[in-house]
Amino acid sequence: MVSEGRSVDATSAPVSRTLESAGFVHLIARADGDALAASGLLARALAERGTPFQVSVDRTVTARTARVRDREPAADDVTLAIGAIDADVARLETADRSATLAALDCVRDLETTPEPVLALAGLVAADIEPGAGESEWVLETATERGLVSRRPGVAVPTADLVDGIAHSTRLLGPWSGDVDATREALTGLGVALDAPDTLEADDHRAIGSAVALDVIGADEATVTAAETIQRALRPYATPDHAFDTVGGFADVLEATARTEPGTGAALAMGHDVDESARVAWREYGRRAHAALEGASTSRYDGLFVVEFDDGPVEAVARIAAAFRSPEPTVLAVSKGRRSSTNGTGEAAIVTRSDDPLGATIEGVARELGHESDTAPEYDVGHRRGYLRYDTTRDDETIIETVRELR
Structure with a gap:
């Protein structure tokens, strides 16, 4: 324990x-x-x-x-x-x-x-x-120190809004993960996308409105999508910072913490690793959106399950909970590093409720460890949990275990 x-x-x-x-x-x-x-x-x-x-x-x-x-x-x-x-x-x-x-x-x-x-x-x-x-x-x-100021638009880490919107894990639209599709979606706005320094408040406002409409209007969007998108609009801009908005910086911190922890730690300490962090963030967002795009989903009472071949499970679970899940809790299961005989499975749980996840995560890890030579590893954070396990058990077993303990 x-x-x-x-x-x-x-x-x-x-x-x-x-x-x-x-x-x-x-x-x-x-x-x-x-x-x-x-x-x-x-x-x-x-x-x-x-x-x-x-x-x-x-x-x-x-x-x-x-x-x-x-x-x-x-x-x-x-x-x-x-x-x-x-x-x-x-x-x-x-x-x-x-x-x-x-x-x-x-x-x-x-x-x-x-x-x-x-x-x-x-x-x-x-x-x-x-x-x-x-x-x-x-x-x-x-x-008061002039480090942040609120403006219209979308919270992304890059001055290049096409790049930022395409790779953000705080957004989900039909263009997510695809730079060309994002550019096409924004081109008709009459905004100078290639000259971000010239954009006025009305330009940012037009981009924010277009993004919000695409997010809310997606066929699979849930009621929570309308609530979530509000947190990504009217960002706090950071004119003298390496990342263009507070929300965008948060997205980069999440990405580097999961995939490049050394870079993430250096970034948080203030070292000059901004470009390496942006590279990690782009890849994290691209993989998360590709995984969600190709995933299969199933719905149970209180639980929405997202299964995919490979991708960052925490990001997929968080995006699905915010924009796609009709249930309060999401289980994301990745099969990318698993084989039919021996391998590693990963799963993440994200919930919109305030019910603690600790007992659920520990219980699932305990159940998965019964038939494995290696004890599963796990972690628990605020409204989220992570599992990594060496197992040959099928996805249905993982799902049923979570359903029973959640």
Whole structure:
């Protein structure tokens, strides 16, 4: 059974106090945009204080736990987990808050200044609207410093809107994953797509309207598509940042966390890896949309299943939950690395409800491990979970197991 680590509460020393006295800090982060942003915020604070540190990003509880057990820390070393871990270490994230919010508290306690754009992108990755609730001060700070400004249009990371809209995993339209189709869809608007620096507010507004109509008007679009697309419109532009909008930056954080964690960690720390991150993001979006386009789907009471040959399961599950699923929970199953005799299966679960997924993910992993020599690996995040398993069991078994435990 996974341990959440030593949660910080009123009876234990705050994480910030632990970090203040550390001679070296090992940050171990869950592989998603929220945790990646949190690791970057903390790493920057440690660098500002002159504290040596290391950042690791791993996709499963098992992998993060192994990193802890493989190290021989010095007496003044501190290991801080951002996400679930099966080891007796301090854990930043609390059960009912995003990692980014928890990291912001810690950074301010350390009397260092958090990077507002990174923080806002982490909040978006955690499905928190910038400026909502506890994050109001972050948005105000970024706005006062001229780091963000709201404008019409679509939240993408690139100045090239065709590129951004085609590869975004925060959008789903008939053109998704296809640059040529995206360009064709936008050409009739009379907008100078090849000269993004010349676009006026009305141009961005026209593009946003066209994208929204295509998303909502798709034959398979669900009611939730109309709600989801609103979060991708009227973005917070970032005029002096490597990525053009906060929402676009969040998309890049998600992509690199899953597929290029070293690049993602470097990006969150502020290193010059922007172009490598964009390459990873494009490929992530292209593969996710291609997988969803060729997937087979089935519907059960409360569960929508998406099966495909190969692709990033977390992105496919998230996109399907936002734009295609008539049920609150989505199970995405990839068969790309599986064979008839021995191989690896991957699955992801995303839910729109607030019901915790931890017990479901652990239960599925336990069931899948009964007939396997290798224990399945898994991870749990906010409204999402991930499974990787060595098994010859067919997809129906995976689906039935999830249905029984969900």
